[in-house]
Amino acid sequence: MTAFDELMAFQRETEALAQIAGRLGWDQETMMPRGAADQRGEEMSAIEGVLHARRTDPRVAEWLATAEPQDDEDRAQLRQIRRAHQRATKIPAELAQKLARVTSTAQGIWAEARAADRVEDFLPTLAEVIALKREEAAALAAGGNLYDALMDDYEPGATAETIGAMFDRMRPRLVRLRAAVLEAAPPPKLDHHFGENAQLRFARDLAATFGYDFTRGRLDLAVHPFSSGSGNDVRITTRVVEKDPFNCFYSTIHEVGHACYELGIDQDYLLTPLGNGVSMGVHESQSRIYENQLGRSPAFTGWMFRQMLDRFGDFGVAGPEDFARIVNRVQPGFIRTEADEVHYNLHVMMRFDLERALIRGDLQVRDLEAAWNDRFLADFGVAVDRPSNGMLQDVHWSCGLFGYFPTYTLGNVYAGCLHHTLREAITDLDDHLSRGDLAPATGWLREHVQRHGGLYLPRDTITRACGFTPSEGPLLDYLDAKFGALYGL
Amino acid sequence: MTAFDELMAFQRETEALAQIAGRLGWDQETMMPRGAADQRGEEMSAIEGVLHARRTDPRVAEWLATAEPQDDEDRAQLRQIRRAHQRATKIPAELAQKLARVTSTAQGIWAEARAADRVEDFLPTLAEVIALKREEAAALAAGGNLYDALMDDYEPGATAETIGAMFDRMRPRLVRLRAAVLEAAPPPKLDHHFGENAQLRFARDLAATFGYDFTRGRLDLAVHPFSSGSGNDVRITTRVVEKDPFNCFYSTIHEVGHACYELGIDQDYLLTPLGNGVSMGVHESQSRIYENQLGRSPAFTGWMFRQMLDRFGDFGVAGPEDFARIVNRVQPGFIRTEADEVHYNLHVMMRFDLERALIRGDLQVRDLEAAWNDRFLADFGVAVDRPSNGMLQDVHWSCGLFGYFPTYTLGNVYAGCLHHTLREAITDLDDHLSRGDLAPATGWLREHVQRHGGLYLPRDTITRACGFTPSEGPLLDYLDAKFGALYGL
The missing domain is CATH 1.10.1370.30 (Neurolysin; domain 3)
Known part of the structure; x- marks a missing residue:
């Protein structure tokens, strides 16, 4: 197998796993019994962890460095893989985990604040989310515009x-x-x-x-x-x-x-x-x-x-x-x-x-x-x-x-x-x-x-x-x- | 973290991923549109690959060797983990993949043979499944009884x-x-x-x-x-x-x-x-x-x-x-x-x-x-x-x-x-x-x-x-x- 083929085979599994994560999201909004919410949080976290590990896998960088595209489609595939890999590797793992945890909690807090019409209940969490997103943006932008990143x-x-x-x-x-x-x-x-x-x-x-x-x-x-x-x-x-x-x-x-x-x-x-x-x-x-x-x-x-x-x-x-x-x-x-x-x-x-x-x-x-x-x-x-x-x-x-x-x-x-x-x-x-x-x-x-x-x-x-x-x-x-x-x- | 805690944290993610695989199975039998069958096969294969890699992860053997259980519950956890790890590592990866592929095909062939009431359509596949299961049993039994294994x-x-x-x-x-x-x-x-x-x-x-x-x-x-x-x-x-x-x-x-x-x-x-x-x-x-x-x-x-x-x-x-x-x-x-x-x-x-x-x-x-x-x-x-x-x-x-x-x-x-x-x-x-x-x-x-x-x-x-x-x-x-x-x- 060429480096390109190896990369694509690896990527195919990643895409399949991403589909699974997406389907869990669908299930959560349509079928999931409500008592399963906490367990589902752990399930989502586990599959996201698998996806993150694959997107930042050092082999991807190696394959990207040596893969030889044959046509425009191959080049576009590599462009998409490179993009996802670079974004994922630029964000420190600790920050990614913290963002996942905080935004997960923040959604619940937001929903309650909205139901109660109490802005002040949401503001501390929102400030925390924004601080983390600014941190993420800084990691991604490397000196460029934060919002663009x-x-x-x-x-x-x-x-x-x-x-x-x-x-x-x-x-x-x-x-x-x-x-x-x-x-x-x-x-x-x-x-x-x-x-x-x-x-x-x-x-x-x-x-x-x-x-x-x-x-x-x-x-x-x-x-x-x-x-x-x-x-x-x-x-x-x-x-x-x-x-x-x-x-x-x-x-x-x-x-x-x-x-x-x-x-x-x-x-x-x-x-x-x-x-x-x-x-x-x-x-x-x-x-x-x-x-x-x-x-x-x-x-x-x-x-x-x-x-x-x-x-x-x-x-x-x-x-x-x-x-x-x-x-x-x-x-x-x-x-x-x-x-x-x-x-x-x-x-x-x-x-x-x-x-x-x-x-x-x-x-x-x-x-x-x-x-x-x-x-x-x-x-x-x-x-x-x-x-x-x-x-x-x-x-x-x-x-x-x-x-x-x-x-x-x-x-x-x-x-x-x-x-x-x-x-x-x-x-x-x-x-x-x-x-x-x-x-x-x-x-x-x-x-x-x-x-x-x-x-x-x-x-x-x-x-x-x-x-x-x-x-x-x-x-x-x-x-x-x-x-x-x-x-x- | 102790080796026991590290092992249990790792295992917790594995269990969460196993739940996801199970829920995909549920979806397949209840909700999945029929045109998604082939794609689902790839999704199942991808998540099973992740699970197999985790069950045979060399770190599990290391953790098992050094983990110190505190009580009967801990000991039972280790017994279950050891059992799954040993079974998974005894079966060669190539055999496991072949079994997964052959049994996946065999189910379709069986269903058609049953619908047509034609035993002879199923026998070659069944023979293949049995040969592979005997191979799996031999790997697991290590000289013992195949069926027991x-x-x-x-x-x-x-x-x-x-x-x-x-x-x-x-x-x-x-x-x-x-x-x-x-x-x-x-x-x-x-x-x-x-x-x-x-x-x-x-x-x-x-x-x-x-x-x-x-x-x-x-x-x-x-x-x-x-x-x-x-x-x-x-x-x-x-x-x-x-x-x-x-x-x-x-x-x-x-x-x-x-x-x-x-x-x-x-x-x-x-x-x-x-x-x-x-x-x-x-x-x-x-x-x-x-x-x-x-x-x-x-x-x-x-x-x-x-x-x-x-x-x-x-x-x-x-x-x-x-x-x-x-x-x-x-x-x-x-x-x-x-x-x-x-x-x-x-x-x-x-x-x-x-x-x-x-x-x-x-x-x-x-x-x-x-x-x-x-x-x-x-x-x-x-x-x-x-x-x-x-x-x-x-x-x-x-x-x-x-x-x-x-x-x-x-x-x-x-x-x-x-x-x-x-x-x-x-x-x-x-x-x-x-x-x-x-x-x-x-x-x-x-x-x-x-x-x-x-x-x-x-x-x-x-x-x-x-x-x-x-x-x-x-x-x-x-x-x-x-x-x-x-x-x-």
Whole structure:
């Protein structure tokens, strides 16, 4: 065996073990009996220990030094392995263990603080997490920008400077669109009870409609919807709110986008470093284009309206125009995960600015709540009424996920670019969507984005698919056009 | 840290990883999408590789050489670790891998051969499995008895000579009882449709009645019922046959017995070598006493009859006496897993004799079918009509599980002994059972058997609980008395 082959064989086992760790996470959120939580903590710690030992194994450095790639795919495999190995070896083992322990505890403390709406209960832990993440960032950055070093884990190659400049360009147009929409007449209210089983049946059918392969996945209930796994075992979850069926339906379509990305990767890359979605931003581009540009397009919601009439009977909506407006309702709200397309990125931008200041050390945790509430009032025109609607709403910081939030908006920007190109490539897209036929769109995305997995760098993946350098323009143009039409602006 | 502490910390991670491997197995039988099968094979292989490396880690031998136990529990921990380490290091890595690969393939070939009723399709693979198991046994036995070396994996300390002698003593009395019962008037037939959901609801309630802790477990459907996991995450499965609700109910109670054993082990032993059931025989003693001596006792079936009337309405059984006879129906049948208490051990004994001959080399696979069918005719008085009702019915041999079958009957023998002592300890047991109150019985079993986990050797575990050396007498006396009464012999 050549050094390259030995390395790849080793890596294949590592990828398989990483899949196991991921599936334990799925089990924990869907199936695990609650009394098993402590034991599960030890199980997760044991498998993470195995993974860490493999990622920092000195043989990997030796193999990397002598492996001879034969083609671009080999080179991309080595790039991914080198990247993971370097990140893992730069972080001292003691710090990694401490981070794992502290963030594990912090999640529980955060959940209780949120439930009790007590910011002060969370702040000491949050300060500890931030101190450790700064330490981690310093180890990774080697003198460079701390926040960039953290963000690089989720979006290789992205920098806070570029992202920040783009966000600054986006924000005024979003604030302007938001103000205009909120002055227009709102869509009618939905007031109907949608049974849980019927919602779940339609969610399953929607997943299949969007191309989710149930022979390589499954759909279960969870408190927070997510997608989990790579290769040929990619599972999704959804949730049901009986008064708001769109929560279930669009959560499902969103997770189907994530899952189809993983399931659509070239089978040659199975259990290799190229066999995973390349970044959080590209991942989110898939979930968002499935959910929004396709799933919330008036062409598709026309089909969906008829489906829902068949399944739920008359639910009090007069016609497909009203239905499209309801599905695309724009309204101010405190919660990011419930935000519409117009508000969503404003939620992300404030988190991006706040967490950069936290990591830089310019903002202290004791001042975080005030900073959050001031910014929210400025951008959303509403005062935060309680911490669970404010800075305690997201789990991310308790998990140590600093640098993750901007990838959500980056995903939206990428989705805007892909949607622009998709519309040029498939000129009769709306005809297909209005018949509930997603195959041309999802086929195009699989061919131009999904199948490549980790072959190209994130930004290159989008550039190759679109034929132009991604920017915020197409997303903003799309939002202006769509909501202009829906709200008669 | 002392060598003992280092060893135990290492072992704790190994136990946690073993739990993960077990949970993957559970997932495979209950949740896994079928398209994930190949990938799952690689995942299982990767985690088994990690476990094997840990079990044969040279540091374990060093720690074992210098560890200083402080008490009997420490000594028992070391005994269990030494045992696993010695077994693992005696088997050459290449042989272990080959066995894993061949048995994995063999299960698929067996399943297809059974479905097609074609013995000849399975024989070449079976011969290969047997050759490898003989090789494994030779490595383990170091000149000793091959079959004992294999059986020792499931029932430490048991020998084929002792078991064989006991089986020889049991067989005439079982054959005699069987003949007498079959001459008596049979119980009435059950002819009613029992809905799947109602069956599953009652199965859940039965599990709770027998003390299964749903906060540390769950009940799902699977093709073959099983129990899986140790510590605080022990899951069970059942199945539903709409015309035969007792399949579901008694499968459930049986698996609850296995699960309560694991869940009942002292929490101090969590994720240590003592934190698992000590042997297959002791495990089966718990599942069997729950299922048969308790669950099929006329006192308990009286309560169950009233429950079923409440839940299913009149299902055509006149009264509790007929119900008890139906639940305890004795009838000849080809299939071990469907056998009643009188026939079950006869099924086991013939497999024990046949597999010993296969491992000794006295029986060739080409002669196995004839040997099976001759023996079946002699013991059951019926000619096997097709291989799926004969030598192709069990999965065990395709998995390489030689030496496993006798533990089923050993479990029945142990259950007989425990039941004898339990009746002496709780003189009003039937009063409790007739009210559906299992707590005194299951509490006694937890206190005297389950909580000890791996602390004592299997046979010692039963001896300490019973206060006498276990033998077949109490089981045979119990069967004679119970079926004598039910069938008016």
